[in-house]
Amino acid sequence: MNSEINRSEETGTPDDLRLEKFLPYRLSVLSNRVSNAIAQAYGQRFELTIPAWRVMAILGRFPDLSAAELVEQTAMDKVAISRAVSVLFKNDYITRSEDPADRRRQVLNLSPLGREVYERIVPLAQQYENDLMASLSSDERQQLDSIIEKLMDRAQAWAERGLID
Amino acid sequence: MNSEINRSEETGTPDDLRLEKFLPYRLSVLSNRVSNAIAQAYGQRFELTIPAWRVMAILGRFPDLSAAELVEQTAMDKVAISRAVSVLFKNDYITRSEDPADRRRQVLNLSPLGREVYERIVPLAQQYENDLMASLSSDERQQLDSIIEKLMDRAQAWAERGLID
DNA sequence: CTATAGTGGTTACAATTGAAACCAATGTTA
DNA sequence: TAACATTGGTTTCAATTGTAACCACTATAG
Numbered sequence: 001m002n003s004e005i006n007r008s009e010e011t012g013t014p015d016d017l018r019l020e021k022f023l024p025y026r027l028s029v030l031s032n033r034v035s036n037a038i039a040q041a042y043g044q045r046f047e048l049t050i051p052a053w054r055v056m057a058i059l060g061r062f063p064d065l066s067a068a069e070l071v072e073q074t075a076m077d078k079v080a081i082s083r084a085v086s087v088l089f090k091n092d093y094i095t096r097s098e099d100p101a102d103r104r105r106q107v108l109n110l111s112p113l114g115r116e117v118y119e120r121i122v123p124l125a126q127q128y129e130n131d132l133m134a135s136l137s138s139d140e141r142q143q144l145d146s147i148i149e150k151l152m153d154r155a156q157a158w159a160e161r162g163l164i165d
Numbered sequence: 166m167n168s169e170i171n172r173s174e175e176t177g178t179p180d181d182l183r184l185e186k187f188l189p190y191r192l193s194v195l196s197n198r199v200s201n202a203i204a205q206a207y208g209q210r211f212e213l214t215i216p217a218w219r220v221m222a223i224l225g226r227f228p229d230l231s232a233a234e235l236v237e238q239t240a241m242d243k244v245a246i247s248r249a250v251s252v253l254f255k256n257d258y259i260t261r262s263e264d265p266a267d268r269r270r271q272v273l274n275l276s277p278l279g280r281e282v283y284e285r286i287v288p289l290a291q292q293y294e295n296d297l298m299a300s301l302s303s304d305e306r307q308q309l310d311s312i313i314e315k316l317m318d319r320a321q322a323w324a325e326r327g328l329i330d
Numbered sequence: 331c332t333a334t335a336g337t338g339g340t341t342a343c344a345a346t347t348g349a350a351a352c353c354a355a356t357g358t359t360a
Numbered sequence: 361t362a363a364c365a366t367t368g369g370t371t372t373c374a375a376t377t378g379t380a381a382c383c384a385c386t387a388t389a390g
Contacts, residue, residue: 015291016225016287017226017287017290018226019226021310022294023309024294025219026317027196027199027313028199030192030317030320031192031196033321033323034188034193034320035189035192036324038189054184057182057187060182061181061183066338066339068339073184073185074184078338078340079377080378081339082338083340083377102337102338103384104384104386105337105338105385122180122181122182125182125187125189126182127328128189128328129188131319131323131328132188132189132319133188134319135315135316135319136316139308140308140311144188148191150300151297151301152191152195152198154296154297155297156198158202158293163292163293214346231368231369232369233368233369243368243370244347244371245348246369247368247370247371248346251370267356267367267368268356269354
């Protein structure tokens with residue numbers, strides 16, 4: 001369990017990149033750790049994948065959405081939504097009804113069973129989040145929201161116009 | 166491009182979960198956006214995947230590591246490392262030499278070509294990071310490091326003992 | 331009306347990832 | 361030195377994911 005590196009010496013070139021301090025890398029590790037822990041909790045107790053849980057989370061708050069509207073709300077793509085919806089439907093967690101005004105469109109809702117599950121998961125999810133937040137000082141908690149928002153906008157801008165250099 | 170939801174009304178149950186404010190969800194979206202943008206930059210210019218780039222980033226700083234030592238340094242798993250190493254080797258970005266003291270072990274290093282690429286990528290990576298950081302106030306920048314550290318520890322604790330509830 | 335373009339959603343296929351089994355070499359116990 | 365456990369690393373197989381093609385329906389233009 002000793003994590004020293006003994007065989008090699010750091011080179012010390014002034015502008016080496018320290019991966020463990022590199023923000024994109026840290027975000028990725030953090031996000032994976034958090035997601036995996038929570039996915040396991042959902043999975044064990046309710047046989048729910050993360051995409052499926054996300055769909056339920058949205059439908060719990062906003063009834064009568066179509067798949068396309070779920071796409072807007074979740075930042076997930078078409079296909080992921082379609083797959084999540086189809087397993088949720090198979091498990092009787094949601095209902096699909098055809099929109100008479102547009103026969104391509106399906107109106108989705110939590111089923112009674114789905115809502116039951118939803119209502120048991122929400123507190124669990126909130127517990128995880130609270131537990132995370134509890135590790136921060138109140139000062140840090142306050143700033144986290146705006147930090148994420150700003151980083152998100154910046155990264156979004158990359159996707160649209162690329163890094164300007 | 167109008168992202169209003171018009172067909173459905175928010176239910177307003179007091180303890181609904183607002184996905185768009187849910188920290189694990191936001192971290193996941195943020196991390197994906199950042200990683201995808203950067204992966205595209207590396208991929209286009211150097212035909213490098215993110216795992217491969219990570220291996221190079223470590224080897225650039227710490228010569229003469231084995232795959233197992235890379236695992237310790239990167240939080241990537243055995244298999245991912247093995248695969249990244251094998252494509253890097255095929256592309257002549259790294260060298261493998263057998264450790265005479267332990268014939269299972271392979272000592273890895275950047276090749277001259279690999280180091281050339283490394284030295285061109287480091288500034289690019291730093292540019293991306295700087296660009297992200299530039300979107301934060303100096304106050305936020307200061308706190309981000311400790312925030313990530315704390316969240317990381319908390320999530321790590323979950324993996325080890327699960328959420329205590 | 332027809333032709334054509336656009337939208338909602340699914341399917342098919344390829345690439346990526348993860349878990350477990352595996353092989354070879356080393357270390358340990360007796 | 362035979363037996364067994366451990367370690368370094370790879371392979372295999374199944375599950376997950378992303379991209380593109382696709383089908384059915386609706387909207388628009390002549």
